[in-house]
Amino acid sequence: MKIVIENDYASLSLRAAEIIKAQVNGKPESVLGFATGSTPIGTYCELVKMYNANDVDFSKVVTFNLDEYYKIKKTDKQSYYHYMQTHLYRHVKFKETHIQDGEAADHAAECIAYEEEIASHGGIDLQILGIGVEGHIGFNESGDEFIAATHHVKLDESTIKENSRFFENENDVPKYALTMGIKTIFSAKKILLLANGANKAEILQKTVHGAITPKNPSSILQLHPDVTIITDREAGKLLV
Ligand code: GLP
Numbered sequence: 001m002k003i004v005i006e007n008d009y010a011s012l013s014l015r016a017a018e019i020i021k022a023q024v025n026g027k028p029e030s031v032l033g034f035a036t037g038s039t040p041i042g043t044y045c046e047l048v049k050m051y052n053a054n055d056v057d058f059s060k061v062v063t064f065n066l067d068e069y070y071k072i073k074k075t076d077k078q079s080y081y082h083y084m085q086t087h088l089y090r091h092v093k094f095k096e097t098h099i100q101d102g103e104a105a106d107h108a109a110e111c112i113a114y115e116e117e118i119a120s121h122g123g124i125d126l127q128i129l130g131i132g133v134e135g136h137i138g139f140n141e142s143g144d145e146f147i148a149a150t151h152h153v154k155l156d157e158s159t160i161k162e163n164s165r166f167f168e169n170e171n172d173v174p175k176y177a178l179t180m181g182i183k184t185i186f187s188a189k190k191i192l193l194l195a196n197g198a199n200k201a202e203i204l205q206k207t208v209h210g211a212i213t214p215k216n217p218s219s220i221l222q223l224h225p226d227v228t229i230i231t232d233r234e235a236g237k238l239l240v
């Protein structure tokens with residue numbers, strides 16, 4: 001795993017955006033995997049600036065998001081659909097953008113269709129990941145097994161608590177989600193994991209140096225051949 005420790009959130013965001021730009025400039029028809037959460041917001045902001053400065057052209061790029069709450073309406077301000085529109089898709093023109101349908105009547109069929117769609121584009125070239133404080137990537141929660149494909153998942157109480165900061169109250173947080181599985185994430189040729197802030201330091205240390213176990217889903221990244229982790233100084237403090 002390649003580890004890059006930046007001074008602060010601004011330089012972490014710029015560094016990540018530079019890597020995404022280099023990917024797209026090197027392969028204009030790249031398939032990108034995007035993440036949500038507070039961490040990648042700065043990266044998306046930098047991408048919008050690069051796009052407006054004509055430094056990068058996303059018109060041939062196809063994107064797939066990691067996860068979406070279930071059930072949630074696209075119009076709900078807390079949906080990841082809405083998040084992606086707000087931070088990126090409203091500002092930048094992509095060829096196609098995909099996210100699991102949080103309103104699908106049949107979640108199992110939706111997950112199968114999502115997998116097929118990714119496969120039909122030849123898998124993901126570069127996947128962006130955040131990390132939950134318990135080690136979740138996407139919504140692959142801590143558990144007894146790794147789940148390979150895109151699936152319907154019951155969110156952990158800890159995740160609901162953690163994500164309640166974005167909602168008016170904890171009861172509003174959906175109890176379920178649809179997420180890429182570990183094999184879906186591993187279909188990416190390159191993975192870029194972003195982590196910011198002191199509350200991520202411990203889990204990052206376990207991600208890089210700890211046991212590979214589904215109790216900490218992020219630990220499986222040790223087995224992927226091309227992972228870069230970018231942190232700010234606080235999140236990276238136990239890695240040096
Ligand atoms: C959510 C998302 C994850 C994300 C995590 C971390 O749970 N499903 O994909 O990595 O939040 O969020 P933050 O970046 O706000 O710490």
